[in-house]
Amino acid sequence: xxxxxxxxxxxxxxxxxxxxxxxxxxxxxxxxxxxxxxxxxxxxxxxxxxxxxxxxxxxxxxxxxxxxxxxxxxxxxxxxxxxxxxxxxxxxxxxxxxxxxxxxxxxxxxxxxxxxxxxxxxxxxxxxxxxxxxxxxxxxxxxxxxxxxxxxxxxxxxxxxxxxxxxxxxxxxxxxxxxxxxxxxxxxxxxxxxxxxxxxxxxxxxxxxxxxxxxxxxxxxxxxxxxxxxxxxxx
Numbered sequence: 206x207x208x209x210x211x212x213x214x215x216x217x218x219x220x221x222x223x224x225x226x227x228x229x230x231x232x233x234x235x236x237x238x239x240x241x242x243x244x245x246x247x248x249x250x251x252x253x254x255x256x257x258x259x260x261x262x263x264x265x266x267x268x269x270x271x272x273x274x275x276x277x278x279x280x281x282x283x284x285x286x287x288x289x290x291x292x293x294x295x296x297x298x299x300x301x302x303x304x305x306x307x308x309x310x311x312x313x314x315x316x317x318x319x320x321x322x323x324x325x326x327x328x329x330x331x332x333x334x335x336x337x338x339x340x341x342x343x344x345x346x347x348x349x350x351x352x353x354x355x356x357x358x359x360x361x362x363x364x365x366x367x368x369x370x371x372x373x374x375x376x377x378x379x380x381x382x383x384x385x386x387x388x389x390x391x392x393x394x395x396x397x398x399x400x401x402x403x404x405x406x407x408x409x410x411x412x413x414x415x416x417x418x419x420x421x422x423x424x425x426x427x428x429x430x431x432x433x434x435x436x437x438x439x440x
Contacts, residue, residue: 227259236438241325246278345437373406
């Protein structure tokens with residue numbers, strides 16, 4: 206499906222947040238997916254994911270969660286700076302910013318306002334989980350290797366949408382015991398959640414710009430992601 210992209214401005218309680226918007230060129234109303242960035246910022250990888258989702262028939266919006274700082278995109282070899290940027294975010298501000306992005310999408314004439322999902326990677330995986338637990342307008346959530354989700358399990362009761370979570374069993378940042386606890390907690394709460402763990406996959410396995418990229422796992426995860434979103438957002 207042919208797509209178009211643009212930079213947009215989203216009003217938040219703290220000012221204007223920029224975002225990368227990708228959408229199908231063909232006229233119509235489409236479901237939408239928020240694409241939440243890694244700790245490294247709103248870079249080409251995240252924009253590429255949004256564009257791929259637009260090609261699948263979604264309006265995809267990748268908000269710049271670091272909009273309070275200028276030019277806050279760092280390379281994959283600049284982990285300390287990425288950690289500095291990431292730790293500067295607060296959960297209450299994150300929820301307010303994601304809520305503003307949801308409201309922005311709901312105001313677009315070409316978006317099905319009742320069919321908004323979210324996915325995110327690394328830091329964005331945690332934000333995806335947090336958003337699903339706190340923003341009822343989100344109807345499907347897919348966190349990829351979200352570091353820190355284990356610390357959000359006290360909020361898991363608030364999840365009202367189906368969720369698909371991806372992890373690798375060689376993730377140096379997310380212990381396998383934590384992944385097991387996440388799955389067990391969601392099961393005990395009777396949430397519509399599936400945890401998929403890829404053997405041999407490290408943190409960041411989906412990103413083809415990182416040394417940790419694993420093509421087989423990334424390809425399988427993309428197929429599962431698109432099937433999951435189609436099931437829950439295109440009906």
